[in-house]
Amino acid sequence: MNDQQRTNRNISSGVIAAVSSAVVAVSGGVAWITSQTPNTPTPVNPSQSIRQPQQPLTTQPANEQTASIYWLKPKDTGVELVPQPLKIAAAQPNQVLEKAFQALLSGPSEGTDSTTIPQGTQLLGMKVENNEVHVNLSENFTSGGGSTSMMGRVGQVVYTATTLNPDAKVFIEVNGKPLEVLGGEGVEIEQPLTRKSFNQNYPL
Numbered sequence: 001m002n003d004q005q006r007t008n009r010n011i012s013s014g015v016i017a018a019v020s021s022a023v024v025a026v027s028g029g030v031a032w033i034t035s036q037t038p039n040t041p042t043p044v045n046p047s048q049s050i051r052q053p054q055q056p057l058t059t060q061p062a063n064e065q066t067a068s069i070y071w072l073k074p075k076d077t078g079v080e081l082v083p084q085p086l087k088i089a090a091a092q093p094n095q096v097l098e099k100a101f102q103a104l105l106s107g108p109s110e111g112t113d114s115t116t117i118p119q120g121t122q123l124l125g126m127k128v129e130n131n132e133v134h135v136n137l138s139e140n141f142t143s144g145g146g147s148t149s150m151m152g153r154v155g156q157v158v159y160t161a162t163t164l165n166p167d168a169k170v171f172i173e174v175n176g177k178p179l180e181v182l183g184g185e186g187v188e189i190e191q192p193l194t195r196k197s198f199n200q201n202y203p204l
Contacts, residue, residue, distance in 0.1 A: 064089045065096050069104040070159040071113035072152050078204050079148070081155050082113060083163075093164055094128045101126065101135070104160050116149040117141065117156060124175070132192065133161040136173040142182055150183045151202040158193045169194055 068083035086103060090096045101123045107115050118140045125136035135157060145153075154172070161170045169192035172179045179189050190201060 063091060065164070067096055067100040067163045068160070069100050069163070070156045071108050071115055072156065072204075073113055079152055080204060081159050083159070084108075084113070092128075094126060096164060097128060097133065097161060098123065098126045100160055100163060104156065115156060116145055116152040118143050118145075118153075125173075131165070131167070132169050132171065133165075134171045134173065135161055136176055139175055141174055142179070145183065147183070147187055148204070150187045151204060154182065154187075154189065154193070154202060155198055155204060158195060158198050162195055166195055 064087055067086050067088050069086055070081045070083055072079045073082045086100060088096050088099045090099060104115070105117060105121050105123060107117075107119065120138075121140040122138040123136070124138055125134070127134040137157075141153065157172055158170050162168045171192050172189065178191060180191075181187065182189055187202075190197070
């Protein structure tokens with residue numbers, strides 16, 4: 001073997017050795033990087049998480065109750081109280097009776113039923129407490145009519161006020177004061193009133 005061949009062989013061996021070293025180095029680097037890379041996913045920044053919009057609060061619908069308002073209807077010997085069912089959406093008994101009385105004070109809209117409650121009478125207040133119903137009416141309630149008219153309107157108030165509780169005790173007030181005497185004929189009102197006491201003391 002001459003010197004030129006030895007030199008070329010040495011150069012080839014050196015190149016191969018250098019390439020092998022580079023491959024080993026790269027492989028080792030890849031292995032090291034792989035060993036240092038966790039398999040778990042990158043945690044999401046909480047501030048970047050998508051927040052679902054809150055649903056708006058919904059108000060519970062009011063319960064619908066059936067109340068009755070009472071009108072007067074002529075009969076052979078006088079008049080009688082007749083109910084008119086009325087569906088009312090309200091959450092509290094107080095609200096149910098308030099709406100029932102507003103309809104009562106507006107008067108009948110059709111039919112042969114009538115009222116002796118004077119036009120313009122207003123509901124000034126309503127309170128339902130335990131077994132009692134307090135009804136506060138304006139002064140118009142006491143005006144006009146004879147004894148039959150007076151007893152008729154008291155009956156309308158008593159029966160309408162007890163539509164949710166027929167055994168309730170009713171207190172009638174006028175301008176915030178207990179009603180003791182009604183009308184020019186001086187019909188005495190014994191309070192509290194119930195359906196039973198009204199039928200016994202104020203026959204129509």
